[in-house]
Amino acid sequence: MLVLSRKENESIIINDDIIIKIVSLKPDQVKLGIVAPKEVKIYRMEIYDEIQKENQAAAMTAPKLDALKDVIKQKKE
Amino acid sequence: MERIATKAYGEIEVPENSAIQFVGPILGFEEFQYYYLLEVRDLPGFYWLQSKQDANVAFIVIDPRTFMKDYELVIDKIDMDILEIGAGDEVLDYVIVNIPEDPAKMTMNILGPIVINAAKRLGIQGISNKNDYDTKRPIFHSDGEEAKAEKEAAAGQ
Numbered sequence: 001m002l003v004l005s006r007k008e009n010e011s012i013i014i015n016d017d018i019i020i021k022i023v024s025l026k027p028d029q030v031k032l033g034i035v036a037p038k039e040v041k042i043y044r045m046e047i048y049d050e051i052q053k054e055n056q057a058a059a060m061t062a063p064k065l066d067a068l069k070d071v072i073k074q075k076k077e
Numbered sequence: 078m079e080r081i082a083t084k085a086y087g088e089i090e091v092p093e094n095s096a097i098q099f100v101g102p103i104l105g106f107e108e109f110q111y112y113y114l115l116e117v118r119d120l121p122g123f124y125w126l127q128s129k130q131d132a133n134v135a136f137i138v139i140d141p142r143t144f145m146k147d148y149e150l151v152i153d154k155i156d157m158d159i160l161e162i163g164a165g166d167e168v169l170d171y172v173i174v175n176i177p178e179d180p181a182k183m184t185m186n187i188l189g190p191i192v193i194n195a196a197k198r199l200g201i202q203g204i205s206n207k208n209d210y211d212t213k214r215p216i217f218h219s220d221g222e223e224a225k226a227e228k229e230a231a232a233g234q
Contacts, residue, residue, distance in 0.1 A: 039155045043204055051189035051204065052105035054212035055173065058136050058186070059106070063176035065085075069120060071180045075217055 081113060082132035085125055091115070096129050097193055100159050101201030104189065109134050112200065114169075114193070124171065126191065138171035138191055144216045150190055152203035157192070159201060166196035174216070184213040 004012060011021040018040060023031040034042055078090040096111040103109070103126075111129035122143050128134035141148040150170050162168055171191045176183045187210040193200040 039158075041153055041155055041204075047188065047204060048104060050212050051186065051202070054175065054186045054189070055103055055105045055136070055202075058173045058175040059134055061176055063137060064178075064180060065117065065120060065176075068176060068180035068183070071183075071217065072120070 081127070081129065083113075083115065083125065083127050084132050084135040085115075085117070085127075089115075095198070097198045097200045099200045099202070101156055101203065103136070103191075103202045106134060114138075123174075126171075126173070136173045137176065138173055139185065140170070141172045141185055141187055141190075144185070145187070145214070148187065149207060150192070150203075151206045152190065152192065153206065156201055156203040160192060160194040160199050161197055162194050163196070166194050169193045169195050175213070181217055183216045185216055186212040187214050188212045 006012065006022050008022055008025045011019050013019050017037055019035040021033040021035075023033045025031075036042065079093050080088050081091055082088055091113055096113055099110050099112060106128075109128045109130050113125075113127045113129060115125040115127055117123035117125055117137065122139055124138050126136040126138050160168070170193070172185045172187050173189070173191065174183055174185045187207075188205050189202050189212065190205055191200060192203055
C-alpha cells in the first residue's frame, strides 16, 4: 500500500482524473472531498463488507423450505 | 436441453445457453460468474440463483415488492450501463433472502439488489443508493410489532 502524508486542504491526484482532498482534520475523523468522473463508483468500504458478509451467510444456509412454505401460508390467512 | 448440478434438486435439465453471466459480481463470489435462475418448487415468486460452476453455491432471490410495496430500485447509472439494456430488453430485479432456522425471521438484502437483463442474459449485484436500505430487512412482521405500529399510529392522531 502506498502511504502519503497530507495536511488539511492538500490533495492527491490518481490517474489524471481522480482528486482526493483532505477537507478537514479532527483527532478522530478525516473529511475527504472526492472529484472523479461519473463512471467511477465510490462507496464506503463497510457497505461492500456488509453485502459480502450477507451474501456469504445467504449462500451457506440450507433453508428449510417446507417450514417456509408453512409460514407463508400462515401469513396469508 | 443440458444437465446441470443444483444445490436443491441434484441434477436437472435446463434449456441450453440459459445461464446468466454476472458482469458485476455477487460480492464475495467473484470467481462464480455464471448462474441459472430456477423456480423454487411449490414456492411461487421464489427463485434459486444457482451457480453453474459449483452446485453448492446458490442463493434464494425474490421480487422485494412482494413483501415491501414501496420498494424502489435505485442504483448507479454505471451499474445499469454494464447490463447493456437495449430498447425492449426485459429487466428483472430481485433481492437475496436469508432464511434462518426459524423461517418467520427471514430477511432480505435490499442494500445489494440483483439486476438481470433477461434478453442478453447479463446480471449484476448493484448497491442501492437509498439511504435507509440495509442487508437484513425483515420480511414478516411479528403480530406484536404490527400491533405496536398500529398503536403508535393511533397515538399520533
